[in-house]
Amino acid sequence: MRPTGKLHLGNYMGALANWVKLQDKYECYFFIADWHALTSDYADPSQIAANTLDVLLDYLAAGLDPNKSVLFLQSKVLQHAELNLLLGMITPVGWLERVPTYKDQQKNLANKDLSNFGFLGYPVLMASDILLYQPQFVPVGNDQTAHVELTREVARRFNQFYKLDGREVLPEPQVLLTPSPQLPGTDGRKMSKSYGNTIQLTDPEPVVRQKLKTMVTDPARVRRTDAGDPDKCPVGDLHKVFSTPETMAKVYEGCRSAGIGCIECKGWAADSLVRVLQPIQERRASFSSAQVKEILDDGSCRARVRAEETMRQVRDAMQMTLTSPAAK
Numbered sequence: 001m002r003p004t005g006k007l008h009l010g011n012y013m014g015a016l017a018n019w020v021k022l023q024d025k026y027e028c029y030f031f032i033a034d035w036h037a038l039t040s041d042y043a044d045p046s047q048i049a050a051n052t053l054d055v056l057l058d059y060l061a062a063g064l065d066p067n068k069s070v071l072f073l074q075s076k077v078l079q080h081a082e083l084n085l086l087l088g089m090i091t092p093v094g095w096l097e098r099v100p101t102y103k104d105q106q107k108n109l110a111n112k113d114l115s116n117f118g119f120l121g122y123p124v125l126m127a128s129d130i131l132l133y134q135p136q137f138v139p140v141g142n143d144q145t146a147h148v149e150l151t152r153e154v155a156r157r158f159n160q161f162y163k164l165d166g167r168e169v170l171p172e173p174q175v176l177l178t179p180s181p182q183l184p185g186t187d188g189r190k191m192s193k194s195y196g197n198t199i200q201l202t203d204p205e206p207v208v209r210q211k212l213k214t215m216v217t218d219p220a221r222v223r224r225t226d227a228g229d230p231d232k233c234p235v236g237d238l239h240k241v242f243s244t245p246e247t248m249a250k251v252y253e254g255c256r257s258a259g260i261g262c263i264e265c266k267g268w269a270a271d272s273l274v275r276v277l278q279p280i281q282e283r284r285a286s287f288s289s290a291q292v293k294e295i296l297d298d299g300s301c302r303a304r305v306r307a308e309e310t311m312r313q314v315r316d317a318m319q320m321t322l323t324s325p326a327a328k
């Protein structure tokens with residue numbers, strides 16, 4: 001994840017909650033992509049360091065365990081930059097210009113000048129981030145499979161050009177599709193930091209309740225006496241993800257018969273959210289900032305060892321192995 005600020009429930013349901021489960025089954029690497037933050041925020045990097053610590057705290061709070069997974073910071077593993085440079089040599093510019101998010105983001109973030117080389121090349125950096133660990137799988141939601149496909153194409157091209165003792169160095173990773181329910185934000189659009197409609201993992205209970213109170217509902221339900229439909233209501237969508245079947249039954253019955261008001265229904269949704277957020281917030285409070293930095297240092301050190309193993313093979317395959325006299 002890019003360190004652009006505290007994480008929200010959409011990030012939790014779309015990624016973190018899945019990652020927490022995966023770490024019991026796989027050897028996992030999770031990192032904070034601070035160089036990726038620079039591709040668009042290069043003009044003002046003042047928040048990146050603080051945001052990095054916040055994101056790591058959110059990782060830990062959600063249940064990522066540094067004893068099970070490697071949690072690290074991209075810029076502390078310089079091999080990402082080296083592989084990015086080498087893969088940049090073989091990636092056609094046309095592939096990058098065709099990435100849908102390239103044009104979309106340039107349009108959506110019109111207040112930022114995204115005509116920089118780094119932004120065009122971010123899919124190569126992303127491919128490097130992945131291939132550096134020679135993984136079998138990349139856990140992503142449906143909306144991110146295109147990025148993994150590009151990574152596979154880059155790996156394929158690399159393997160066509162270079163081999164090490166006749167074998168391929170960069171295996172093509174598979175997509176590991178993880179559930180990523182589209183969570184609505186308070187305005188009914190997809191929950192996203194850029195829309196300012198999020199419920200953060202750190203929001204205290206009164207803030208959660210207040211945000212829910214202002215949340216949009218089924219537009220057909222104008223008066224208290226109008227019947228509504230939870231399937232057409234963003235609050236109903238939150239219930240579906242976070243509430244128990246018993247609460248869901250009460251919501252469907254009460255909304256469709258106008259037996260309950262939206263205020264009451266939103267109160268139940270807030271109860272369900274608070275039940276999920278409470279243990280996350282308690283875990284967050286149990287880490288000191290010194291511990292967080294130590295976890296990041298230790299994880300980055302472990303990541304460097306694994307990354308260097310790959311880079312030795314990459315350099316060998318590309319015949320970039322002449323040792324200079326000074327280095328001997």
Ligand code: SF4
Binds near residue numbers: 217221230262265266
């Ligand atoms: S009762 Fe609940 S589900 Fe129905 S419109 Fe109101 S907030 Fe939405």
